[in-house]
């Protein structure tokens with residue numbers, strides 16, 4: 741198993757900076773967190789944090805807590821340190837978190853589970869479980885498949901007409917596989933579908949998602965891989 745799945749579609753996090761308004765997914769994540777926590781939160785870990793935009797959002801919701809963001813891309817972490825000096829940014833893989841990162845009340849991973857494949861997905865969850873305290877909360881947002889199908893997807897773009905490198909980032913596990921992985925670790929998985937409440941237009945980068953109306957849905961997420969993308973929050977309350 742490699743601990744550095746190839747994912748390089750992150751330039752826009754620095755180029756575009758943080759959104760002026762919090763992302764809808766961040767607000768939905770906070771709704772879940774605020775209704776799940778029952779005591780003061782001291783430590784929060786965000787895995788795959790990019791430039792720390794979610795950490796910045798959550799630190800306004802929980803000003804007393806200490807925040808740590810983890811990512812494998814140093815440029816993103818440097819930008820995070822500049823934008824949010826009160827938080828800690830650590831260069832580490834979700835598949836090999838340093839042992840000091842432990843006893844967190846809340847561990848989040850927003851939009852990074854789909855980077856990992858079938859040889860890595862158990863290590864991903866084991867690392868999150870190793871970082872959360874007993875009684876704590878893990879919250880993961882990722883596309884999932886409702887038909888009992890695990891799809892491991894590689895893609896490459898053709899910037900300027902020439903084939904680029906093969907990349908990951910759109911692996912879509914079945915709900916059943918994730919439930920099985922967690923059940924084997926004594927964790928009950930609760931799923932909450934995340935539906936974008938606003939239209940999202942296509943951007944110049946075909947890998948990024950946009951919304952389109954379908955027969956069944958007003959706003960179906962899709963992208964240039966021609967996927968139908970359905971995001972779910974995976975909510976895991978760890979036993980005391």
Ligand SMILES: C[S@@+](CC[C@H](N)C(=O)[O-])C[C@H]1O[C@@H](n2cnc3c(N)ncnc32)[C@H](O)[C@@H]1O
Nearest residue numbers: 743747788789790811812813833834850851852
């Ligand atoms: C789609 S972005 C999500 C960023 C952020 N969580 C958000 O929602 O805005 C995925 C992030 O995962 C990071 N990443 C890629 N491989 C990783 C790994 N092995 N461990 C931790 N983070 C990783 C990328 O650098 C990127 O910042």
